Amino acid sequence: MTAPPVLAAGALVWRAVGDEVLVLLVERTQHRDFSLPKGKLDPGETLPECAVREIEEETGLRIALGAPLPQSEYRLSDGRDKVVYYWQAKADEAVVAASAFSPNDEIHALEWLPLAAAKQRCTYEHDVAIIARFEERLAAGHAETFPLIALRHAKAANPFDWQGSDASRTLTERGERQARRVAPGIAAFGPERIVTSDAVRCVQTVEPLGRLLGIEPKATPLISQESPEDPREALERRIGKAVRKRRGTVLCSHAPIIPEIVTAVVHAADAAETDSTHRASMLHTAEFTVLHVSAGEMPALVALETHGSHEK
Structure with a gap:
């Protein structure tokens, strides 16, 4: 019998600094990889609730979700499938200033990068695809x-x-x-x-x-x-x-x-x-x-x- 997929949720968090749009990546402490922030669904949670909770836990940012972005699906090392749901989420300067992030056992560092640099920095191609989809939304005037x-x-x-x-x-x-x-x-x-x-x-x-x-x-x-x-x-x-x-x-x-x-x-x-x-x-x-x-x-x-x- 096939095991149900592991569900997770996260967000492409972005901000505007002058004329430039920056995307937030997290560097995980154990793996030292760079990815969009996300985390597993807790029992009884809805996926949007999970996304907001995980963003705050990993980055200290209290955000509200915008429009959904494509989900990513991949196989875990134990053979189970994992499905991650993403949303775009704008962080204004007040939200960023209120963040109380400090390096911990899960997240080593946060990086705000321009779109092109963020795509190059990402360890995983599915994150690159999500940033590219957001880039399309941004070009169409639908980032907010x-x-x-x-x-x-x-x-x-x-x-x-x-x-x-x-x-x-x-x-x-x-x-x-x-x-x-x-x-x-x-x-x-x-x-x-x-x-x-x-x-x-x-x-x-x-x-x-x-x-x-x-x-x-x-x-x-x-x-x-x-x-x-x-x-x-x-x-x-x-x-x-x-x-x-x-x-x-x-x-x-x-x-x-x-x-x-x-x-x-x-x-x-x-x-x-x-x-x-x-x-x-x-x-x-x-x-x-x-x-x-x-x-x-x-x-x-x-x-x-x-x-x-x-x-x-």
Whole structure:
């Protein structure tokens, strides 16, 4: 029986110094090789949560993830496969200044290098390929992005057993666990605003996220499946404003509304609806889709990805 692959996550961390873009490489203490920072997934973690944790542990930098980059796959010495997921992540000067890195048993040194020099310094070709893909994004004006996140509420009480109104249904114990577990994965993308349906199950779903980010969620009936008006119009207005302001936003709602959220983002980014955007709108409880929109002069849908809480 084939062993499951070892999962890991990391990021291509970059910064702008004058007119030059620098990429962060780490030199590992034991192997003395140069690579992009990454680390193995802990039990119960989402991949974005793992990436942010590992970057901070290895480099001291507290970053928010941008758009995903290609994953790398290779065989370990023990015969198992390893799959590493990467994102691009900008580190501004305040983040760099706040870093408390010092050489340790795992990481010997950090190096900020221009793109060409970074590709030459990398020990492994899969890291070179990831830097090259980021270079393409940079040339297209898509190095900086902001997230628009569609979140389906966590598991709620059975509607057939519930005595009150549908909007008053609360999360089950499983749903509460889902809400707690999914929060760090969403927070990894650094959203600035949380908007939720005013249904109790949606409000409860974003409470752990709000506490984690220090953001007070805004509840509104206008993105509820029981909205007093057509939710599509409300979503077009709200998401259009988020795109104009380049503001990362979480929108938590119900299964029938999630496709409308994704469609509104696609329209606001002047993109086309595809099989990928359709699949990204078909979420299970406590799953979320991140739509990465370029923060450049013209909005564009750079990438999308879907994650969940892993809570059964």
